[in-house]
Amino acid sequence: MRVLTGMQSSGAPHIGNWFGMMKQTIELQNDGKNDCFYFIADLHSFTSQKNSEEFRINQERCVIDWLALGVDPEKSIFYRQSDIRAHTELTWILLCQTSMGLLDRAHSFKDKKAKGLEANAGLFTYPVLMASDILLYSAEIIPVGKDQKQHVEMARDIAQKFNAHYGETFVLPEPKILKNVETIPGLDGQKMSKSYGNTIDIFAEEKELKKKIMSIKTDSIPLGQPMDPKKCLVFAFHKLFGNPHLKDLESKYKNGKIGYGDSKKMLFELVWDYFRSARERRENLLLNKKFVQEILEKGAQKANVIAEAKLSQVREKMGLSGKHLV
Numbered sequence: 407m408r409v410l411t412g413m414q415s416s417g418a419p420h421i422g423n424w425f426g427m428m429k430q431t432i433e434l435q436n437d438g439k440n441d442c443f444y445f446i447a448d449l450h451s452f453t454s455q456k457n458s459e460e461f462r463i464n465q466e467r468c469v470i471d472w473l474a475l476g477v478d479p480e481k482s483i484f485y486r487q488s489d490i491r492a493h494t495e496l497t498w499i500l501l502c503q504t505s506m507g508l509l510d511r512a513h514s515f516k517d518k519k520a521k522g523l524e525a526n527a528g529l530f531t532y533p534v535l536m537a538s539d540i541l542l543y544s545a546e547i548i549p550v551g552k553d554q555k556q557h558v559e560m561a562r563d564i565a566q567k568f569n570a571h572y573g574e575t576f577v578l579p580e581p582k583i584l585k586n587v588e589t590i591p592g593l594d595g596q597k598m599s600k601s602y603g604n605t606i607d608i609f610a611e612e613k614e615l616k617k618k619i620m621s622i623k624t625d626s627i628p629l630g631q632p633m634d635p636k637k638c639l640v641f642a643f644h645k646l647f648g649n650p651h652l653k654d655l656e657s658k659y660k661n662g663k664i665g666y667g668d669s670k671k672m673l674f675e676l677v678w679d680y681f682r683s684a685r686e687r688r689e690n691l692l693l694n695k696k697f698v699q700e701i702l703e704k705g706a707q708k709a710n711v712i713a714e715a716k717l718s719q720v721r722e723k724m725g726l727s728g729k730h731l732v
């Protein structure tokens with residue numbers, strides 16, 4: 407299967423991102439059955455980021471974080487959206503096939519506007535750039551968080567409309583959402599999200615990570631009293647991170663043999679260990695920017711060939727010449 411997904415380059419990745427989307431993305435790459443395209447959706451970040459220095463730092467960090475977390479440029483095509491010109495060109499073509507009504511229905515635009523983001527035309531037409539990202543590579547499976555499901559469906563609608571009008575051109579993509587871990591709770595039990603300020607960042611410093619984990623919300627059952635693991639957020643995290651002693655922990659909870667403080671300390675060890683090798687890879691990559699640059703160059707070259715071939719096909723269908731004169 408051809409798998410493709412993009413990651414916005416805004417802010418540090420957190421545990422909600424990992425279990426919601428990143429983990430399955432890496433698994434799809436590693437199971438050897440798929441042809442994967444993973445890219446940094448840096449052009450999308452312009453809808454909300456206006457500071458060029460901040461943009462650059464986030465973009466670079468995002469590249470390094472993904473490589474550290476397991477994107478393997480030998481197994482996947484890994485690139486930056488902004489390196490491939492075809493994305494923006496196809497966006498214009500698809501914009502002319504997209505009704506205002508379709509875009510008007512986007513929940514994400516409404517949510518972002520309600521949160522006070524400037525409602526620029528880029529934000530409104532965000533799903534069309536995303537459709538280009540997907541359709542240029544004939545991607546079939548799009549692993550995304552639940553919040554992006556509608557965008558993938560829109561890409562499908564736009565592709566269908568184009569195909570119906572100009573003849574079979576685009577493959578129809580499908581979103582892939584992991585069912586059992588759709589919503590990862592944050593420190594306060596609400597959905598983990600940067601905008602709620604309740605995230606646990608994957609690459610937080612040791613002290614910071616400990617502080618975050620110690621601040622996970624719990625009730626105030628006194629030490630020695632039985633606690634219900636099903637109602638405990640800390641326990642939910644133990645489960646999520648695959649604590650190998652979960653059964654034992656569960657009985658300690660039920661018998662009042664453990665308090666929240668100790669459970670949190672154990673959780674910290676578990677989380678710190680879980681991301682240990684990613685952290686080490688990240689430290690190496692940070693010291694080896696030239697190597698990272700080479701990975702990006704190779705990825706862009708491979709992606710560009712595929713994207714240009716599709717764009718050329720589209721141009722011809724529309725009555726343009728397949729190749730640009732210059």
Ligand code: TRP
Binds near residue numbers: 412536548557
């Ligand atoms: N909009 C996605 C997000 O915020 C990122 C993205 C951009 C993307 N283009 C894409 C995801 C194409 C999948 C396919 O998470």
